[in-house]
Amino acid sequence: xxxxxxxxxxxxxxxATRWEILTRLxxxxxxxxxxxxxxxxxxxxxxxxxxxLRAVGLxxxxxxxxxxxxxxxxxxxxxxxxxxxxxxxxxxTRLLRIKELAERPDSGAAGxxxxxxxxx
Amino acid sequence: xxxxxxxxxxxxxxxATRWEILTRLxxxxxxxxxxxxxxxxxxxxxxxxxxxLRAVGLxxxxxxxxxxxxxxxxxxxxxxxxxxxxxxxxxxTRLLRIKELAERPDSGAAGxxxxxxxxx
DNA sequence: AGTCGATGCAACTCAACGGTTGCACACCCG
DNA sequence: CGGGTGTGCAACCGTTGAGTTGCATCGACT
Numbered sequence: 001x002x003x004x005x006x007x008x009x010x011x012x013x014x015x016a017t018r019w020e021i022l023t024r025l026x027x028x029x030x031x032x033x034x035x036x037x038x039x040x041x042x043x044x045x046x047x048x049x050x051x052x053l054r055a056v057g058l059x060x061x062x063x064x065x066x067x068x069x070x071x072x073x074x075x076x077x078x079x080x081x082x083x084x085x086x087x088x089x090x091x092x093t094r095l096l097r098i099k100e101l102a103e104r105p106d107s108g109a110a111g112x113x114x115x116x117x118x119x120x
Numbered sequence: 121x122x123x124x125x126x127x128x129x130x131x132x133x134x135x136a137t138r139w140e141i142l143t144r145l146x147x148x149x150x151x152x153x154x155x156x157x158x159x160x161x162x163x164x165x166x167x168x169x170x171x172x173l174r175a176v177g178l179x180x181x182x183x184x185x186x187x188x189x190x191x192x193x194x195x196x197x198x199x200x201x202x203x204x205x206x207x208x209x210x211x212x213t214r215l216l217r218i219k220e221l222a223e224r225p226d227s228g229a230a231g232x233x234x235x236x237x238x239x240x
Numbered sequence: 241a242g243t244c245g246a247t248g249c250a251a252c253t254c255a256a257c258g259g260t261t262g263c264a265c266a267c268c269c270g
Numbered sequence: 271c272g273g274g275t276g277t278g279c280a281a282c283c284g285t286t287g288a289g290t291t292g293c294a295t296c297g298a299c300t
Contacts, residue, residue: 007136013204014131017258026211033276045259047278066267066276077208081201084133088197091146137288153246165289167248186246186297 004056009080012056017041018049022072025059029071124176129200132176137161138169142192145179149191 012018020039024030032050036043050070053059057076061068124132132138140159144150152170156163170190173179177196181188 005136007134007139010130011134014127014134015258016125016127019127022211026207027214031276041258042260043276044261044278048258068277072211074208074211074213077204077211081203081205081208083201084197084204085201087146088194088201091192091194091197093194094147135288151246161288162290163246164248164291168288188247 003079006080006083009056009058012052012058013080015049017045018053021046021049022053022058025070025072026074029062029069031067031069033067035070123199126200126203129176129178132172132178133200135169137165138173141166141169142173142178145190145192146194149182149189151187151189153187155190 013022017039021035024035024038032046033043035046035050039046050059050061054061054070058073059070060073061070133142137159141155144155144158152166153163155166155170159166170179170181174181174190178193179190180193181190
């Protein structure tokens with residue numbers, strides 16, 4: 001699937017080291033070993049992070065000679081951003097509607113038992 | 121602080137249960153106990169998640185009588201979304217520039233020094 | 241008043257995750 | 271050709287985090 005679930009995408013972005021990697025790869029494509037040289041973690045750790053990032057499409061890898069260079073995919077981040085924005089807006093809308101209902105007791109307040117428990 | 125670090129925000133969103141909670145709270149404000157009734161986890165677990173979400177500003181809580189109702193803050197999600205989009209675009213731009221340089225070795229490859237550069 | 245339900249705090253379990261080390265193998269350069 | 275470098279796989283470890291249970295408390299509604 002080209003569109004991983006939101007929690008998975010966010011989880012991939014929920015690690016500082018991964019952001020560090022993404023930042024570097026966003027500036028310039030490079031190999032895992034190269035990343036390990038500039039970051040304070042081992043090459044293997046970098047490798048695991050790259051696998052996670054590649055799994056959600058935030059990183060793409062390309063075999064160049066004997067090396068494998070990785071690069072950050074900004075488009076995927078953009079997709080995530082739009083999704084989050086959409087959801088956020090929907091929340092705002094709902095809350096707005098709720099507040100309006102609360103302030104205008106005449107608009108469809110039927111079926112609301114006074115002093116009784118509606119649910120369970 | 122009103123703007124938690126990106127990794128922290130994403131980490132908060134990197135959990136399926138938390139998304140479940142946010143979804144419900146986005147539809148309708150409710151208490152931890154109420155959430156525990158509709159979700160397959162204990163009230164205490166819900167409480168911990170709410171604390172995490174509140175810590176990054178994705179949830180706000182209001183004491184209503186003896187209950188504490190929580191609600192999802194869409195605006196905060198929007199802020200995150202804009203941030204991610206910005207970063208994603210910057211990645212795309214860099215890559216584009218790199219590709220151009222690779223294909224046009226004559227286009228001002230000498231001195232760089234453009235002012236006002238501020239990467240993360 | 242009495243009870244039921246909501247909350248808060250604390251201790252504990254268990255799995256996932258980040259990170260490391262070690263090793264084997266492939267490839268490029270000198 | 272040989273060493274050095276880049277990579278992949280696997281075992282291992284410490285910590286974090288999600289989730290649970292238990293207990294004590296406080297407030298609301300009957």
